[in-house]
Amino acid sequence: MAIFDTQVVSEHEDGAISSAVELLRAGNLVAVPTETVYGLAADATETCAVQQIYAVKGRPSNNPLICHVSDAEMARGYVEIPPIAEKLMERFWPGPLTLVLPRLETANVAAPVSAGLSTLAVRCPARQSTRQLIRALGHPIAAPSANPSGRLSPTSAADVLAGLGGKIAMVIDGGETEEGIESTIIGVTAGKLYLLRPGTVTVDEIADAAGETVYDRDESEITAPGQLASHYAPNAPVRLNATDAADDEVLVGFGDVAGDFTLSLSGDLREAARKLFRTLRTADAAGARAIAVAPVPMSGIGIAINDRLKRAAAPRNS
Incomplete structure (x- = not known):
């Protein structure tokens, strides 16, 4: 595994976004701020880059990643979007809601992103600088939380450095995150909604926006990020x-x-x-x-x- 002199650059610094895009295009990993937690970003279309996410985090290969898009229009190039998902995108995007949808056969996404599943998790983050980065890259970034797998998620650039310093090329510093915990994840299957991971967008809000019941997921298998039994753990019990x-x-x-x-x-x-x-x-x-x-x-x-x-x-x- 390569050793980096990890750069920390403010999201407001001139050239920060363009430098990050250059690093991503070269196959490197960049930690980016979102409104939830900091994400460890790779170009979602590059298999080797996505594989680095799993290696750097020590993440199990059966744990899929979220594709972050700049807007709903970008998402249309990668997933099928039924009407019920359209309603949720209109209400909660950009924001802390991830939708797990059928992946299009034509979607140019590296296979490890989906971890062998026929679905793809997509989200449009509220943080403007990260959406700007995605637009400049021209396609989604795969971005789980920027921390060693299973440990506390990072809510500041310092948290990222504490866990991944020397292992990634750059951290874009956007200060403390606003939401503090990861996005709500909703699976959309055959016109029904399933809660795959709770977040700050609540089930009641989702049901109200969709006009549909939200069902609990089957916990027997991993279908989305954040479903491992042991996760988000400090060192002490x-x-x-x-x-x-x-x-x-x-x-x-x-x-x-x-x-x-x-x-x-x-x-x-x-x-x-x-x-x-x-x-x-x-x-x-x-x-x-x-x-x-x-x-x-x-x-x-x-x-x-x-x-x-x-x-x-x-x-x-x-």
């Missing part, structure tokens, strides 16, 4: 639904449960989502034997927060 901490634990609070650190003193779920990975990183750095996390309501965005916490607390992959 995580204990959930804690109202206090043992002597050798650090407590992450929420609402009325005070902690050494807190996701939200006011019990604001959107704030808690935005601060989730940052707070877990801070708690991990405290050096305690374990991280205890206060209960978070299982409603609205809380469903996505609990999904990430459940995976962070799961037995670790070897």
Whole structure:
């Protein structure tokens, strides 16, 4: 694996986007900011570049990637878009919603992006600089979170460097991400909607926009990113639904449960989502034997927060 002197360049710096595009066209990896978390981008049409994503992250080859597009028109060149998906694109794009749709036979996408599936996950990110990069490249970027597989997702350029510094060519620094957790993923099959990963776009919002029920997915197989049982994990083990901490634990609070650190003193779920990975990183750095996390309501965005916490607390992959 190549060793890089990883450049960190502000998204506002003149030439930052054009330099990143040149690196991508040369087959290199570039970390880019989105409104959710930082993504590890490769040219989605180049097999060798996409394979580097799996190698650099240590990502299982059966875990598909999300193709980020500049707009719905670009997506039309790669996936079938039924009317129900059109409604969701009109309502939530650009934004933190990924749609898993049938891949067109004519789609010029590297095979490893889909990990052997006949579908393709597509998203139009809200971050303007990243859409500008995709437009300049002329086709999608494949971009999972820019961190070692299974670990805490990065919400800043510093997080990316801590995990992947020296392994990638460039990080475009866009500051702290706004949403803080990964996009909601919805599968569209035979006119039905399936929740494949919860996020800050809630099931109720999706059902309302589509005028259709959203069904739970079958968890027996991986059909989209972010479905591994152990994922989003700090170094220390995580204990959930804690109202206090043992002597050798650090407590992450929420609402009325005070902690050494807190996701939200006011019990604001959107704030808690935005601060989730940052707070877990801070708690991990405290050096305690374990991280205890206060209960978070299982409603609205809380469903996505609990999904990430459940995976962070799961037995670790070897």
